[in-house]
Amino acid sequence: MATTLPAWLTAALDYLPQWLAFQMRVSEQPGCVVAVAHKGEVVWERAFGSADLSTQRPLTPRHRFRVASHSKSFTAAGILRLREAGKLGLDDPVGRYVEGLHPAVAEARLMQVLCHGAGLVRDGSDSGHWMNRRPFPDRKALLAGLAMPPVIEGSTRLKYSNHGYALLGLVIEAVTGEPYRDWMRREVIQAAGLKETEPDGPPAKSVPFARGHSGKLPLGERVVVPNESETKSFAAAGGVVATAADLARFFASLDPAAKTSLLSPASRREMVHAQWRDPYSSLEWHYGLGTLSGKVGDWEWFGHSGSFPGTISCTLVLPGRDLCLSIATNAVDGLANLWAGGAVQILRAFATEGAPSKKTQPWGGRWWGLWGAVDLVAMKDHVKVAGPAQVNPFLNATEIAVTGKDKGRIRLAGAFQSHGEEARLVRGTDGTLRELWLGGIQLVTEASLTKELKRQSKKTQAAKQTVKRRAGSP
Structure with missing residues (x-):
């Protein structure tokens, strides 16, 4: 540039x-x-x-x-x-x-x-x-x-x-x-x-x-x-x-x-x-x-x-x-x-709240659960939990105050969210980020959720076959 x-x-x-x-x-x-x-x-x-x-x-x-x-x-x-x-x-x-x-x-x-x-x-x-x-x-x-x-x-x-x-x-x-x-x-x-x-x-x-x-x-x-x-x-x-x-x-x-x-x-x-x-x-x-x-x-x-x-x-x-x-x-x-x-x-949002700092920079990535995806977007003094499916991803976004390495507190959230609760990142043995926890909600990578949903699908299909076999038995 x-x-x-x-x-x-x-x-x-x-x-x-x-x-x-x-x-x-x-x-x-x-x-x-x-x-x-x-x-x-x-x-x-x-x-x-x-x-x-x-x-x-x-x-x-x-x-x-x-x-x-x-x-x-x-x-x-x-x-x-x-x-x-x-x-x-x-x-x-x-x-x-x-x-x-x-x-x-x-x-x-x-x-x-x-x-x-x-x-x-x-x-x-x-x-x-x-x-x-x-x-x-x-x-x-x-x-x-x-x-x-x-x-x-x-x-x-x-x-x-x-x-x-x-x-x-x-x-x-x-x-x-x-x-x-x-x-x-x-x-x-x-x-x-x-x-x-x-x-x-x-x-x-x-x-x-x-x-x-x-x-x-x-x-x-x-x-x-x-x-x-x-x-x-x-x-x-x-x-x-x-x-x-x-x-x-x-x-x-x-x-x-x-x-x-x-x-x-x-x-x-x-x-x-x-x-x-x-x-x-x-x-x-x-x-x-x-x-x-x-x-x-x-x-x-x-x-x-x-x-x-x-x-x-x-x-x-x-x-x-x-x-x-x-x-x-x-x-x-x-x-x-x-x-x-x-x-x-x-x-x-970035013009108002500033670029990421050394403290907030490690918090990032896209995280998935059954209800969809969220993005961790680091600002100067906090981290936003953005909704990438929304036309305005920062609308009513939850905010995390970083309190330590991979630890934070939800400093702002809607009344039906986890305001005031813990937020944390979980890493694997190689240091790679594996999970995000917002209060009691566990979010994982897209690859992990894909595997999870496939396992659930196989279980559902197996259950259907069991029902069919039983229905057809004397």
């Missing part, structure tokens, strides 16, 4: 892949790639699973993903770049640049469209292109949809619109006199220093590409979902093909505090500023100019997510902490959004 990382961040990045690998096992996802940037530089990335279940090709960090609505952040950056160059103003009506719009659509200001406040239709009267039932609309089909009036009055509420961002793509073409993908590749993607990103598909045959997958239902198994096709007039809304690492680099550069960026600090502040709140969501989040924002605990974030046929992705920037993480998954039920939140909880 080119940069020196804080000790707590190094410790967090040590645990993050252990948790994600377990999440992959539990969820039976095809694949996942995660990248973390610190001070704008990608300092850690990891891939899990398969890029294509039909061929069992391993997924790598260099695989490109369809990252869908992340494209809106790229498009918004393009609009703001043109504004900085004096080519347009955010209060300009879109009808100044694009003909053939319904009069009420033409009156919408660029600012309204950028923050999804123009009241425009989401995907037109037939969104079969998002179901792989038909090709993405071309310019003619897009304009036919925009010749219809807005669905609701503008500036009344947040109303997400892919048609709106596709319209912004037409604005960029009108202002620059170039095809959207050509101008965006040069003036946004290359200007940001990205080398693994394209404004639209299909991906070049020379680059590794993550195939999309269906859910396991209704077939009972996942199948490959075609996701290479060009999104045509919708590239500005959802066409981008990128690696998780490039997403982390790009979004980190949108942090108002970033030292290098294709946008001025003022434009970046405007881009991430919350414009609309979604009052109907169970999660508190807002939309800015091509960005989402919210909180994980007391940590604020901004970024975007993306859903393309067969892939789910999410990128979060943590302002004031010089961190950005991006997660891409290649199935329609991918858990990228939940895992991004869980990853932030892991980062937050």
Whole structure:
């Protein structure tokens, strides 16, 4: 790593892949790639699973993903770049640049469209292109949809619109006199220093590409979902093909505090500023100019997510902490959004409670019992008993105070747990850790539990055979 990382961040990045690998096992996802940037530089990335279940090709960090609505952040950056160059103003009506719009659509200001406040239709009267039932609309089909009036009055509420961002793509073409993908590749993607990103598909045959997958239902198994096709007039809304690492680099550069960026600090502040709140969501989040924002605990974030046929992705920037993480998954039920939140909880825990000390460091590993697995995760002055099957592994985690070599006391636990009782590690004659005791609960290694369950299974089968023999005897 080119940069020196804080000790707590190094410790967090040590645990993050252990948790994600377990999440992959539990969820039976095809694949996942995660990248973390610190001070704008990608300092850690990891891939899990398969890029294509039909061929069992391993997924790598260099695989490109369809990252869908992340494209809106790229498009918004393009609009703001043109504004900085004096080519347009955010209060300009879109009808100044694009003909053939319904009069009420033409009156919408660029600012309204950028923050999804123009009241425009989401995907037109037939969104079969998002179901792989038909090709993405071309310019003619897009304009036919925009010749219809807005669905609701503008500036009344947040109303997400892919048609709106596709319209912004037409604005960029009108202002620059170039095809959207050509101008965006040069003036946004290359200007940001990205080398693994394209404004639209299909991906070049020379680059590794993550195939999309269906859910396991209704077939009972996942199948490959075609996701290479060009999104045509919708590239500005959802066409981008990128690696998780490039997403982390790009979004980190949108942090108002970033030292290098294709946008001025003022434009970046405007881009991430919350414009609309979604009052109907169970999660508190807002939309800015091509960005989402919210909180994980007391940590604020901004970024975007993306859903393309067969892939789910999410990128979060943590302002004031010089961190950005991006997660891409290649199935329609991918858990990228939940895992991004869980990853932030892991980062937050280590940042708050510190890296392991010499006293706590020996406490570690994954331990198993009939009820599942727990992870011992050492912090500065205590050890957490994490739940790797949970989206937030540290939620309501038991804490152990280390009192001696392989001895501790449960200093914090739920009312139904073993609060105040002894915790201890048991080693074999060779010094290898063999058991963990939490109060009266014995936990063992995965290999030991596997053998135990197999023995129990054999006993059960033997008992069944005995019952059958007795039932058949005179």
